[in-house]
Amino acid sequence: MSVTTIDLNxxxxxxxxxxxxxxxxxxxxxxxxxxxxxxCLPIGWIFWLSFVDGQGGLTAENYTRIWTEGAYVxxxxxxxxxxxxxxxxxxxxxxxxxxCLSQLPTRLANILMLCVLVPFWTSLxxxxxxxLVLLQRKGLVNTAxxxxxxxxxxxxxxHNLTGTVVGMxxxxxxxxxxxxxxxxxxxDGSYLRAASNLGASPxxxxxxIFFPLSLPGLMAxxxxxxxxxxxxxxxxxxxxxxxxQMIAQRIENSVNLYPTWGPASALGVVxxxxxxxxxWLSHWGIKRWRCRVGLA
Amino acid sequence: xxxxxxxxxxxxVPVTIERLSKHYxxxxxxxxxxxxxxxxxxxxxxxxxGSGKTTLLMAIAGFTRPTSGSIRIAKQxxxxxxxxxxxxxxxxxxxALFPHMTVGDNIAYPLKLRGVAREKRAAxxxxxxxxxxxxxxxxxxxxxxxxxQRQRIALARAIVFEPRILLMDxxxxxxxxxxxxxxxxxxxxLHDRLGTTTISVTHDQRxxxxxxxxxxxxxxxxxxxxxxxxxxxxxPANRFVAEFIGESDFLPVEVAGGTARFAxxxxxxxxxxxxxxxxxxxxxxxxxxxxxxxxxxxxxxxFSGRLRDAVFQGESLLLTLSVExxxxxxxxxxxxxxxxxxxxxxxxxxxDLHAADSRLVAREVKA
Numbered sequence: 075m076s077v078t079t080i081d082l083n084x085x086x087x088x089x090x091x092x093x094x095x096x097x098x099x100x101x102x103x104x105x106x107x108x109x110x111x112x113x114c115l116p117i118g119w120i121f122w123l124s125f126v127d128g129q130g131g132l133t134a135e136n137y138t139r140i141w142t143e144g145a146y147v148x149x150x151x152x153x154x155x156x157x158x159x160x161x162x163x164x165x166x167x168x169x170x171x172x173x174c175l176s177q178l179p180t181r182l183a184n185i186l187m188l189c190v191l192v193p194f195w196t197s198l199x200x201x202x203x204x205x206l207v208l209l210q211r212k213g214l215v216n217t218a219x220x221x222x223x224x225x226x227x228x229x230x231x232x233h234n235l236t237g238t239v240v241g242m243x244x245x246x247x248x249x250x251x252x253x254x255x256x257x258x259x260x261x262d263g264s265y266l267r268a269a270s271n272l273g274a275s276p277x278x279x280x281x282x283i284f285f286p287l288s289l290p291g292l293m294a295x296x297x298x299x300x301x302x303x304x305x306x307x308x309x310x311x312x313x314x315x316x317x318x319q320m321i322a323q324r325i326e327n328s329v330n331l332y333p334t335w336g337p338a339s340a341l342g343v344v345x346x347x348x349x350x351x352x353x354w355l356s357h358w359g360i361k362r363w364r365c366r367v368g369l370a
Numbered sequence: 371x372x373x374x375x376x377x378x379x380x381x382x383v384p385v386t387i388e389r390l391s392k393h394y395x396x397x398x399x400x401x402x403x404x405x406x407x408x409x410x411x412x413x414x415x416x417x418x419x420g421s422g423k424t425t426l427l428m429a430i431a432g433f434t435r436p437t438s439g440s441i442r443i444a445k446q447x448x449x450x451x452x453x454x455x456x457x458x459x460x461x462x463x464x465x466a467l468f469p470h471m472t473v474g475d476n477i478a479y480p481l482k483l484r485g486v487a488r489e490k491r492a493a494x495x496x497x498x499x500x501x502x503x504x505x506x507x508x509x510x511x512x513x514x515x516x517x518x519q520r521q522r523i524a525l526a527r528a529i530v531f532e533p534r535i536l537l538m539d540x541x542x543x544x545x546x547x548x549x550x551x552x553x554x555x556x557x558x559x560l561h562d563r564l565g566t567t568t569i570s571v572t573h574d575q576r577x578x579x580x581x582x583x584x585x586x587x588x589x590x591x592x593x594x595x596x597x598x599x600x601x602x603x604x605x606p607a608n609r610f611v612a613e614f615i616g617e618s619d620f621l622p623v624e625v626a627g628g629t630a631r632f633a634x635x636x637x638x639x640x641x642x643x644x645x646x647x648x649x650x651x652x653x654x655x656x657x658x659x660x661x662x663x664x665x666x667x668x669x670x671x672x673f674s675g676r677l678r679d680a681v682f683q684g685e686s687l688l689l690t691l692s693v694e695x696x697x698x699x700x701x702x703x704x705x706x707x708x709x710x711x712x713x714x715x716x717x718x719x720x721x722d723l724h725a726a727d728s729r730l731v732a733r734e735v736k737a
Contacts, residue, residue, distance in 0.1 A: 262464070262466065264462050264463075264464055264466040265466050265468060265469075267431075267433055267453070267462070267466065268460070268462055268466035268467075268468070269468075269479070270432075270433075270452075270453045270454045271431055271432075271433075271453055271454070271456075271458065271459070271460045272454075272459075272479055272480035272483060272527070272531070273454050273455075273457070273480050273483040273484060273531070274454055274479075274483055275454055276454075278483065279454075282479075283468060286470045287468075287469070287470060
């Protein structure tokens with residue numbers, strides 16, 4: 075009696091569960107296929123190419139060149155410096171924006187959010203060339219500066235570090251603001267009211283309560299921005315005018331410069347490894363920090 | 371340090387709210403509410419959602435700016451004072467314990483803001499933790515606490531800086547029923563020990579009756595009645611209060627020539643009706659008793675009707691009786707009834723109401 079009760083419908087129910095699992099796998103399979111074909115395979119291939127010399131033999135020369143030739147190290151240094159600079163400026167500009175948006179009534183915040191999103195939806199190339207037009211010698215910015223008597227003659231704003239950073243900050247800002255805003259929205263207003271009730275003045279409420287609670291979101295946006303900056307190609311290429319070289323441009327140069335794919339592939343692999351390393355480091359850092367302050 | 375020390379030895383302050391209004395467009399969340407709280411008194415604001423009770427509490431704390439009116443704490447006008455300068459402790463509905471601080475840091479936060487030295491802070495934290503029966507929990511993280519423990523920590527944080535008054539916004543609503551009932555007693559005991567003037571908000575009438583010295587019943591932004599729990603229950607000022615607090619049925623009563631009549635028969639009442647007119651007789655189910663067949667004694671009103679149903683509810687039996695076309699309820703304690711009457715639907719029953727348990731309220735014209 076008890077045996078039949080336990081077995082009642084067991085086989086059919088187990089089959090239903092298996093069927094459901096296959097269904098989910100089936101739903102994921104197109105995406106899995108794309109990732110496999112267009113991401114995993116090409117990366118594996120580039121990894122392989124980076125170890126192949128002109129004659130088709132195996133070599134580590136492509137990597138040793140990166141370490142021994144000073145130019146490469148300098149380019150990596152420039153890349154990380156610019157990425158850090160752009161991320162830093164994005165934080166300075168983006169944090170107040172996200173803060174204001176998070177504190178405004180939802181309706182108003184949604185409208186203002188469009189101001190962040192509309193540029194985000196505009197083509198990257200369009201925005202980059204727009205900056206080229208604005209910042210050039212006879213562009214709107216220089217003309218205005220001269221006409222207002224702030225400078226005597228046009229200042230070089232483009233084809234240098236300034237132009238690169240201005241353009242990149244503009245492109246990157248939404249990547250910082252969006253995750254930051256999303257996380258700020260989850261900070262319960264009652265924490266701020268509680269702090270105020272306990273005697274904290276508005277600046278203290280911000281620095282002792284709101285800011286610490288917004289740090290996970292800030293870190294998420296910061297990491298996203300930084301990593302996107304490291305591999306950025308178009309904007310630095312156009313606005314830097316070849317004078318400011320970041321890794322992505324160097325990879326493109328290597329493709330044209332060398333007869334084989336090896337050197338460019340090796341640079342790509344190094345960039346990928348550094349990016350993954352940065353990502354891992356930040357995740358580890360956030361996790362440690364969250365554990366320490368009890369947000370885990 | 372002795373934990374029997376009273377924080378507010380003789381320092382309890384009065385709170386006076388005068389003609390406080392808060393308008394949101396055409397909506398009056400608070401409509402000319404005036405309320406006085408004696409030093410050391412425990413007052414509960416009770417009302418359904420939208421009654422304005424939370425708005426009133428938030429106005430006292432400084433989080434809602436009223437449209438007009440006055441709030442005085444210890445004779446000081448605070449209506450325009452920002453919340454951080456009001457020196458008012460508050461227990462939030464969701465407790466609002468800072469998730470990035472330990473329990474100890476949470477409690478020490480108001481002391482830190484007041485520049486209390488580290489050693490003194492630690493001692494004070496230990497003292498209030500003991501007061502809320504959570505000694506040794508200082509190092510815990512907030513997310514390691516149960517709901518009831520969070521409630522106590524929120525309370526500890528609100529009293530550690532010895533605020534002038536203590537506010538509580540639905541302090542027990544997130545707890546399960548058993549814990550809630552225990553905490554009601556515990557909070558009341560803590561209040562008696564500290565002596566701090568306390569104002570709490572609840573929609574739970576039992577909580578209000580259990581904890582408060584006086585209960586202010588609010589409805590649609592207006593103060594309906596402000597009295598001690600017993601008076602509120604026994605002598606509700608109007609039909610709203612009678613319905614909102616406890617179980618109630620109403621029978622239409624006409625008063626003429628100093629005599630109240632229901633369905634043409636005169637009623638024996640505790641208080642003589644003030645003026646002729648239409649009233650309603652308030653019937654509390656637990657005040658009705660099953661008639662034993664003999665004629666009603668003097669001062670007892672008898673209501674006879676047909677039993678619609680008898681529902682077993684554990685500690686009591688809830689009878690629904692149809693009397694002259696009106697449905698009334700009686701709650702009989704669950705004990706041997708002596709086989710007087712079969713409690714089967716359709717049976718003819720009589721219920722007795724003693725004159726001392728009677729209360730008339732003005733009849734309200736239904737919109």
